[in-house]
Amino acid sequence: xxxxxxxxxxxxxxGGSLRLSCAASGRTLSGWSMDWFRQAPxxxxxxxxxxxxxxxxxxxxxxxxxxxxISRDKAKSTVYLQMDRLKPEDTAVYYCAARRGPKAxxxxxxxxxxxxx
Numbered sequence: 001x002x003x004x005x006x007x008x009x010x011x012x013x014x015g016g017s018l019r020l021s022c023a024a025s026g027r028t029l030s031g032w033s034m035d036w037f038r039q040a041p042x043x044x045x046x047x048x049x050x051x052x053x054x055x056x057x058x059x060x061x062x063x064x065x066x067x068x069x070i071s072r073d074k075a076k077s078t079v080y081l082q083m084d085r086l087k088p089e090d091t092a093v094y095y096c097a098a099r100r101g102p103k104a105x106x107x108x109x110x111x112x113x114x115x116x117x
Contacts, residue, residue, distance in 0.1 A: 002098045002106040009094060009111030012086050016115075020081040022096030031055040032100055034079045038071060038092035038113075041101055044099045046092075051079060086115045 008020040022034065022055050046073040049060040051070045069082040079096055091114050097104035 001045075002029070002032075004059050004096050004098060004106055004108035006074070006094065006096055006108040007113040010112045011114045011116065014086060014088055014115055014117050017084045018086065018098075018113060019081070020083070020094055020111060020113070022079040022081070024077045024098065027079060029098070032098050034070075034072065035097045035099065035104060036068075036079075036081045037095045037097060037111075039095070040092040042088075043092075045095075048081070048094075083113070086113075088115045088117045090115050 003025045005023045006020060012018050030053060032052050032053045033098060034053060035050045037045050038048055041046040041117060047061055048064050048068060049058060049074055051058045051072045053072060067085045072079045093110040093112050095110045096108045098106045
């Protein structure tokens, strides 16, 4: 079992920044990857990016590439989503997820991000 807890959401102004955290517990994450997703009201869940826990390799959706950065702190078992140059359309609930294969196995509870114009 992996427990994931997101934090760091809140209200930001357009052009500003927020950093979300996803704290993992329950087992070592070696061999796992961590994804970030978001879901806006009335929209489908959107994949944002992924980080490989062991090597720190990342990949991003085109919609956020260059503005969002995923990193991890192994000592803290925490993954981060640094969001810069925020836009009102970034308003959504943000989720982290853990997986070893093609599908997410564990999800956090989500954290709300609201970007005002």
